[in-house]
Amino acid sequence: xxxxxxxIVLFSLDGVLYGTDVHQVREIREVQDITPVPYAPFYIEGVxxxxxxxxxxxxxxxxxxxxxxxxxxxxxxxIIVQNEDKKAVGIIVDSVMEVMSVSQSDTERxxxxxxxVDSDCVLGIAKRGEDLIILLDLQKVISKxxxxxxxxxxxxxxxxxxxxxxxxxxxxxxx
Numbered sequence: 421x422x423x424x425x426x427x428i429v430l431f432s433l434d435g436v437l438y439g440t441d442v443h444q445v446r447e448i449r450e451v452q453d454i455t456p457v458p459y460a461p462f463y464i465e466g467v468x469x470x471x472x473x474x475x476x477x478x479x480x481x482x483x484x485x486x487x488x489x490x491x492x493x494x495x496x497x498x499i500i501v502q503n504e505d506k507k508a509v510g511i512i513v514d515s516v517m518e519v520m521s522v523s524q525s526d527t528e529r530x531x532x533x534x535x536x537v538d539s540d541c542v543l544g545i546a547k548r549g550e551d552l553i554i555l556l557d558l559q560k561v562i563s564k565x566x567x568x569x570x571x572x573x574x575x576x577x578x579x580x581x582x583x584x585x586x587x588x589x590x591x592x593x594x595x
């Protein structure tokens with residue numbers, strides 16, 4: 421492999437291809453039993469027991485604001501990554517396809533118009549034939565700082581949606 425190429429783990433969410441540096445991935449496995457944790461952020465599915473180690477599990481669909489799959493669709497796959505504290509975190513994705521090489525010449529920076537405060541986990545876009553692959557830094561996806569920012573935005577969206585709904589008193593409804 422040439423030095424201007426890097427290995428990525430290719431996975432999908434809602435039909436979109438994503439890739440992350442192979443060095444960020446500890447292992448890939450089927451999703452096992454997940455225990456919900458009260459008051460956890462909306463994108464945390466809960467915790468699971470990974471060979472005696474209790475690890476948090478993030479649903480990447482929820483984290484990215486992608487609608488959930490219907491119950492009948494095939495089982496999910498979990499990518500195990502390590503956060504900056506070297507603790508394992510599970511990330512649920514729809515499927516993992518392969519480990520592949522991506523050359524620097526097939527990779528473009530994310531266009532500025534698509535960049536927001538929350539999108540610093542998007543490293544760029546890689547091309548493979550006609551397919552586009554969104555390159556992610558999963559360390560940033562699972563970081564507490566990014567998670568708190570996403571949560572604050574979710575709360576603002578929810579509260580603004582609630583406040584824009586006209587309230588009716590019981591007297592107005594009955595009368």
